[in-house]
Amino acid sequence: MFNILFAKLPVAEAIEDATNSLIDNFSGFFSFFQDTGTALMSNMTNLLLAIPPLVFIIVITIAAFFVSKRKFGFPVFALIGLLYIYNQELWVEFINTLTLVLASSILAILIGVPLGIIMSKSEVAKNIITPILDFMQTMPGFVYLLPAVAFFGIGVVPGVFASVIFALPPTVRFTNLGIRQVPTELSEVAISFGSTPMQKLFKVELPIAKTTILAGINQTVMLSLSMVVIASMIGAPGLGREVLSALQRAQIGNGFAAGLALVIVAIIIDRFTQYLNVESKK
Numbered sequence: 001m002f003n004i005l006f007a008k009l010p011v012a013e014a015i016e017d018a019t020n021s022l023i024d025n026f027s028g029f030f031s032f033f034q035d036t037g038t039a040l041m042s043n044m045t046n047l048l049l050a051i052p053p054l055v056f057i058i059v060i061t062i063a064a065f066f067v068s069k070r071k072f073g074f075p076v077f078a079l080i081g082l083l084y085i086y087n088q089e090l091w092v093e094f095i096n097t098l099t100l101v102l103a104s105s106i107l108a109i110l111i112g113v114p115l116g117i118i119m120s121k122s123e124v125a126k127n128i129i130t131p132i133l134d135f136m137q138t139m140p141g142f143v144y145l146l147p148a149v150a151f152f153g154i155g156v157v158p159g160v161f162a163s164v165i166f167a168l169p170p171t172v173r174f175t176n177l178g179i180r181q182v183p184t185e186l187s188e189v190a191i192s193f194g195s196t197p198m199q200k201l202f203k204v205e206l207p208i209a210k211t212t213i214l215a216g217i218n219q220t221v222m223l224s225l226s227m228v229v230i231a232s233m234i235g236a237p238g239l240g241r242e243v244l245s246a247l248q249r250a251q252i253g254n255g256f257a258a259g260l261a262l263v264i265v266a267i268i269i270d271r272f273t274q275y276l277n278v279e280s281k282k
Contacts, residue, residue: 116175174216178209
C-alpha cells in the first residue's frame with residue numbers, strides 16, 4: 001500500500017518527453033536561431049576586436065571620467081584595470097565576455113521591461129508571472145544549462161540563452177515595482193488632460209519609474225556577468241573559460257589572474273550603470 005500511495009512520479013520522464021518533442025518539432029527554428037545568433041555574436045565580437053586595445057581603453061577611461069562627473073577615482077581604476085587585462089594577454093577573452101554580457105543583458109531588458117509593464121497593469125498577469133519569476137530566481141544557475149544545451153548545442157548562443165533566463169527576473173520585478181509606485185494623483189492628472197493609456201505610460205509612468213527600472217537593469221547586467229563562468233561549461237568563450245580551464249588543470253595562478261580580470265570587468269560595468277542611474281535622478 002505504501003509503495004502504491006508514494007510511487008515515484010515520472011517527473012524526469014515527462015521532462016525528457018517534453019524536451020524531445022520540442023526538439024523534434026522545432027529543430028529547424030532552433031538551428032536557425034543558433035546560426036543567426038552565432039553570426040551576430042561573431043560580428044559583434046569582431047567589431048569590438050577591430051578597435052585597437054589602447055584606443056578602447058582610452059575611450060572607456062574618458063567615458064568613465066564624464067559619467068563620474070569629472071572625478072578621477074573611477075577613471076583611474078578603469079584605466080589601470082583594463083591595462084591589467086591587456087597586460088595579462090586576456091584582451092580577446094575580455095571582449096568575448098563583454099559581447100556575451102551585452103547580448104544577454106539587451107535581450108533580458110527587451111523581454112523584461114514589457115513583462116514588467118504588463119504585470120503593473122494587470123493583477124491577473126502579476127499573479128501568473130510572479131510564481132514563474134520566483135521559480136527562475138530559486139533554480140540553481142547550472143540547471144539552465146540543460147535546456148540550453150538540449151536546444152542549441154554548445155557555444156555562445158546557449159550561453160546567452162542561459163544568461164537571459166538567469167538574469168531576467170530583476171528587470172521584470174523592478175519595472176513592475178517602479179510603475180506601481182507612481183503616485184495615483186499623477187496618473188489621474190494625466191487622464192484628466194486627455195492622455196491615452198500609452199501616452200500616460202510613456203510620458204508619466206516610465207519617466208517617474210526610470211530610476212527603479214535602471215536599478216533592476218543594473219542587477220540584470222551583473223547577473224549576466226555572473227553567468228560567464230557557468231556558461232563556459234557549455235562552450236561559451238571569454239574569461240569564464242579561462243577560469244574553468246585553470247580549475248580543471250589546478251593552475252591557481254592562471255585562475256587568479258582571470259578571476260581578477262572578471263572582478264575588474266564587474267566593477268567597471270557596475271559603476272557605469274550606477275552612475276547612469278544617478279544621472280537619471282537629476
